């Protein structure tokens with residue numbers, strides 16, 4: 001069954017980007033020889049059939065990787081109220097539809113595979129608000145930055161499923177505990 005998963009890297013104090021949307025604190029860090037094995041990005045992305053991200057995350061990708069081919073072969077829904085530029089050869093769908101409606105489309109597109117909510121944290125929170133977030137995977141880097149874009153600005157109860165150290169990161173997989 002398709003799971004909806006939020007996989008993200010965070011600082012120790014719970015931020016996924018700086019106030020001005022920099023990821024310089026993240027992109028140079030060492031992931032270790034096996035990059036996290038079962039909890040690595042490579043293992044994760046192999047199970048993903050549909051992707052969701054917010055406008056700021058998409059704009060970061062355009063700013064930093066705009067000259068490269070689009071990363072993802074999976075269809076990608078970008079939540080935005082704006083007419084953002086698209087990328088040739090990428091299956092990108094700009095949307096402002098309600099999260100449950102988009103989630104239903106994503107589930108159909110994912111088939112047997114899972115859905116990845118890339119971020120930001122509030123978008124993952126919107127999936128949780130709708131009762132549609134199943135799993136959170138967080139790779140915590142060894143630094144604090146004091147302020148920035150929040151990891152998951154909600155009260156979300158989680159149960160640890162697995163955890164491991166990979167290079168400079170501690171990655172933990174949690175399942176979302178749904179209210180009874």
Ligand SMILES: NC(=O)c1ccc[n+]([C@@H]2O[C@H](COP(=O)([O-])OP(=O)(O)OC[C@H]3O[C@@H](n4cnc5c(N)ncnc54)[C@H](OP(=O)(O)O)[C@@H]3O)[C@@H](O)[C@H]2O)c1
Pocket residue numbers: 007008009010015016017021022023026053054055056057058060061079080081082095096097099118119120121122123126149150
């Ligand atoms: N550390 C990591 O692993 C990681 C992972 C992902 C992202 N990031 C970074 O974290 C930052 C996240 O930025 P962010 O917190 O601002 O989040 P974001 O989710 O990327 O972008 C927020 C924007 O998405 C649009 N949006 C959100 N929900 C919507 C909805 N229901 N309907 C329509 N549009 C909606 C709005 O844009 P408009 O109204 O302006 O169109 C909103 O201002 C970025 O810098 C990104 O690069 C880091």
